[in-house]
Amino acid sequence: MKKKIEDYLKEVEAFRAEKLEQLEQFRIEFLSKKGKIPALFNDFRNVDPTDRKEVGQLINNLKTAVQEKIVALKDQLEESTQSKGSDMDLTLPPNVTLGTRHPLSIVRNEIIEIFARIGFSVSEGPEIEDDFHNFSALNFPKDHPARDMQDTFFIEKDPDIALRTHTSSVQIRVMQSTQPPIRTVLPGRVFRNEAISARAHCIFHQVEGLCVDTDVSFADLKQTLFYFAKELFGEDTKTRFRPSYFPFTEPSAEMDISCNICGGKGCNICKYTGWVEILGCGMVDPFVLDSCNIDSKKYTGYAFGMGIERITMLKYQINDLRLFFENDLRFLEQFKSAY
Ligand code: PHE
DSSP: OHHHHHHHHHHHHHOOOSSHHHHHHHHHHHHSTTSHHHHHHHHGGGSOTTTHHHHHHHHHHHHHHHHHHHHHHHHHHHHHHHHHHTTSOTTSOOSOOOOOOOHHHHHHHHHHHHHHTTTOEEOOOOSEEEHHHHTGGGTOOTTOGGGSTTTOOEEETTTTEEEOSSTHHHHHHHHHHOOSOEEEEEEEEEEOOOOOOSSOOSEEEEEEEEEEETTOOHHHHHHHHHHHHHHHHOTTOOEEEEEEEETTEEEEEEEEEEOTTTTTSOOTTTTTSSEEEEEEEEEEOHHHHHHTTOOTTTOEEEEEEEEHHHHHHHHHTOOOGGGGGSOOHHHHTTOOOOO
């Protein structure tokens, strides 16, 4: 029996564990009910009374040795798994490349922000529109060429459902649902059936502006756009208005700004005129107000609409519109902004 105990002791001393599971196996082998140590205590009954004291002590020593071994190995194993974790530096910033806003979003947000400072809210409308909102209510005659398949992506015929060709459709939705005073900008994506080139795309973005109230005049329109141009392109920017035509405004105009590239001296961007066109505008035609149940005898209004791509190209001197849609990171990563 003594020999057996001595062998067990050697076994315990030599025991090594790499995993907690091995240690648990070891504990079961020695200490569980059917383990080696309870078995020794069982046999103890048959030990000669003269040897009892000594053998009892040996078994107790063995039991303590097993328990100490378990505690020691357990600590060791837990420490080593923790030390593996501590190689990680949790103070390091996560290894991700931060994205930047798309240049069109930057400029759209900046435009909205400039108008928000003088009391304009933001309204949005659907990209799929019916004939009434995109054309009829805006005073487009039935045979107007803009309704032709050449320009409009129709989805259904009779009744006509199409991808909106301009954000002016949202003017109608706003006026149908709100009585004046109205002061709002309408940003959104628009669609036209155009061949893709450096200057045109079949999908592009506009921001429309609409102001309807009592006593709104063309002077209010001019002053608002004058303020806008200076805020967006800089204090030295000059503006000029040229007469134009839109079915839904009367009178209508197009606004040019002094070329922000050459400062008006003449360059290939402004085609050596010193001026670049940035938007269309005018006084809301009374027909349009009446189509939306707004009393055109009581109220007047102005509207304007601009292409975000065009403004962004001028602001950042980008010479090909297709760059906005290619998702080339070398292009996109150059735009960092507060907006
Ligand atoms: N909707 C016109 C366009 O897409 C722009 C415009 C808007 C003109 C509002 C006048 C008033 O060309």
